[in-house]
Amino acid sequence: MNALRRNVLKGTAGVGALSVAAAAGLLKPGQVLADWNQAAFDAKKVPDALAAIGASSAANTDNIIVKAPDIAENGASVPIEVTVNMPDVDSIYILAEKNVFPLIVDFKVTDFGGFMATRIKMAQTADVRVIAKAGGKVWTAAKEVKVTIGGCGG
Amino acid sequence: MAISMKLRAGSDGSIKALISHPSENGLRKVNGVPVPALFIKDIKVTVNGKVVVDGEWGGGMAKDPYLNIKIKGMKAGDKVAVNVKDSSGDTGSSEATAA
Numbered sequence: 001m002n003a004l005r006r007n008v009l010k011g012t013a014g015v016g017a018l019s020v021a022a023a024a025g026l027l028k029p030g031q032v033l034a035d036w037n038q039a040a041f042d043a044k045k046v047p048d049a050l051a052a053i054g055a056s057s058a059a060n061t062d063n064i065i066v067k068a069p070d071i072a073e074n075g076a077s078v079p080i081e082v083t084v085n086m087p088d089v090d091s092i093y094i095l096a097e098k099n100v101f102p103l104i105v106d107f108k109v110t111d112f113g114g115f116m117a118t119r120i121k122m123a124q125t126a127d128v129r130v131i132a133k134a135g136g137k138v139w140t141a142a143k144e145v146k147v148t149i150g151g152c153g154g
Numbered sequence: 155m156a157i158s159m160k161l162r163a164g165s166d167g168s169i170k171a172l173i174s175h176p177s178e179n180g181l182r183k184v185n186g187v188p189v190p191a192l193f194i195k196d197i198k199v200t201v202n203g204k205v206v207v208d209g210e211w212g213g214g215m216a217k218d219p220y221l222n223i224k225i226k227g228m229k230a231g232d233k234v235a236v237n238v239k240d241s242s243g244d245t246g247s248s249e250a251t252a253a
Binding site for chain 1: 167177179181195196201204205206207208209210211212213214215216217219220221222223224225226227
């Protein structure tokens with residue numbers, strides 16, 4: 001089956017299930033469920049993941065600083081620090097470009113204070129890419145992390 | 155079985171959460187057999203009831219997912235809450251007061 005059609009069908013099924021859940025009273029009124037972005041998290045190619053999060057035309061910027069070890073001894077836990085020096089950030093994404101599934105973090109944020117840190121798995125040496133959306137624009141920066149022992153089990 | 159976590163919040167706006175979770179992406183093999191995927195998919199962070207992070211994670215998060223995020227406008231006494239849900243539907247939550 002065409003992959004795009006399959007993703008559309010999956011998405012439709014997801015919306016249907018939510019409607020059924022809402023009708024059955026399983027969802028409280030006004031409760032918003034951010035639907036887990038299956039198309040984005042299941043994407044195996046970076047361009048597909050970027051398209052699914054609306055970041056295909058992200059522009060490079062020095063206002064996103066990605067801090068990560070030059071060499072990660074253990075790919076199972078790589079510390080990443082993200083600093084974003086721009087106002088009105090509403091979304092932040094983190095990808096490890098050579099992971100089987102590159103997208104790892106998809107955050108919608110309010111009152112973001114400019115800093116975020118987390119730990120990710122990395123399969124092999126690759127760019128760790130951060131996307132930030134602010135004021136209707138999409139920005140990106142990346143840092144290469146060399147991985148001596150891959151952490152994804154692949 | 156609830157997912158447990160440690161949560162701390164500071165009046166400087168720092169929110170730090172360490173969640174106990176295997177974070178399996180379904181790719182790791184033990185004796186040639188893949189370990190089933192089991193990872194935290196949804197995380198919500200609120201400050202005094204207002205959602206400041208509506209987050210989604212994939213299986214690429216490291217084991218025992220860690221989040222440290224800075225939120226603007228926080229002060230001592232603010233109530234921070236974190237709610238998580240994993241791919242099996244298991245959930246966990248914690249609250250902290252910004253110190």
